[in-house]
Amino acid sequence: MAADETPENESTGGTGPGHRSVELTRESLGRYEIRNARGGTITIGDGSTDDFTPVELLLAALAGCSSVDVDHITSRRAEPESFVVAAEGEKTSTPEAGNHLKDLRVTFRLGFPEGDAGDAARSAFPRSVAQSRDRLCSVSRTVQLGMPVAMTAEDS
Numbered sequence: 001m002a003a004d005e006t007p008e009n010e011s012t013g014g015t016g017p018g019h020r021s022v023e024l025t026r027e028s029l030g031r032y033e034i035r036n037a038r039g040g041t042i043t044i045g046d047g048s049t050d051d052f053t054p055v056e057l058l059l060a061a062l063a064g065c066s067s068v069d070v071d072h073i074t075s076r077r078a079e080p081e082s083f084v085v086a087a088e089g090e091k092t093s094t095p096e097a098g099n100h101l102k103d104l105r106v107t108f109r110l111g112f113p114e115g116d117a118g119d120a121a122r123s124a125f126p127r128s129v130a131q132s133r134d135r136l137c138s139v140s141r142t143v144q145l146g147m148p149v150a151m152t153a154e155d156s
Contacts, residue, residue, distance in 0.1 A: 013038060015068075055091060055101065062106050063087035065139035069132035070108060074124050078117035084109045104143065 013020070013036070024034045030046035045051030052060065063085045074080065085108050089101040108129055112118035133140060 058101070059087040059089065059104075061139045062104065062137075062143070065137040066106055066129070066132040067108075069136040070110070070125070070128045073128035073131070074110065074112070074121045077121035077124055078112050078115075080110050080121070081113055082109065082111035106140070 020037075022034050022036050024032050027033050027043065030048055031043065031051060032045070033041055033043050035041050042057075043051050044054060044057060047053045067083070067085050070085075071080075071083065085106060087104075087106045089104040091099070092102055093099045108125075110125060112121040112125075133144075135141070
């Protein structure tokens with residue numbers, strides 16, 4: 001962690017508040033590389049190849065963010081035997097709202113071992129999903145709250 005960072009003001013990742021950013025660079029028509037501040041990269045596309053599309057990345061972000069929350073909460077009690085999360089929605093377009101997703105749904109399918117620890121994890125499971133949805137997951141909370149997105153054009 002840099003000297004000017006605290007757990008409450010993380011600039012490159014983690015779960016605390018602070019600035020986050022990624023940079024996208026065009027690789028070719030319909031194919032782009034995204035780099036985070038830590039040096040990680042992912043390639044995305046327009047759907048003509050097997051690269052993830054931006055819409056699929058939004059669904060992945062919903063599943064991933066909430067999965068981190070649920071995993072941290074339930075794994076304190078027992079290591080899951082299975083952990084699969086599906087995120088889905090319907091892409092649509094209306095004259096009023098333009099292109100958008102509707103009917104967003106994140107479904108958790110977790111399995112825990114038999115015994116007291118597994119029972120404790122199973123008991124915490126529904127509450128952890130609700131906590132992620134209602135308070136913890138910044139991705140789903142941002143979508144639910146409908147935050148505006150500022151877009152600017154700058155000539156380089």
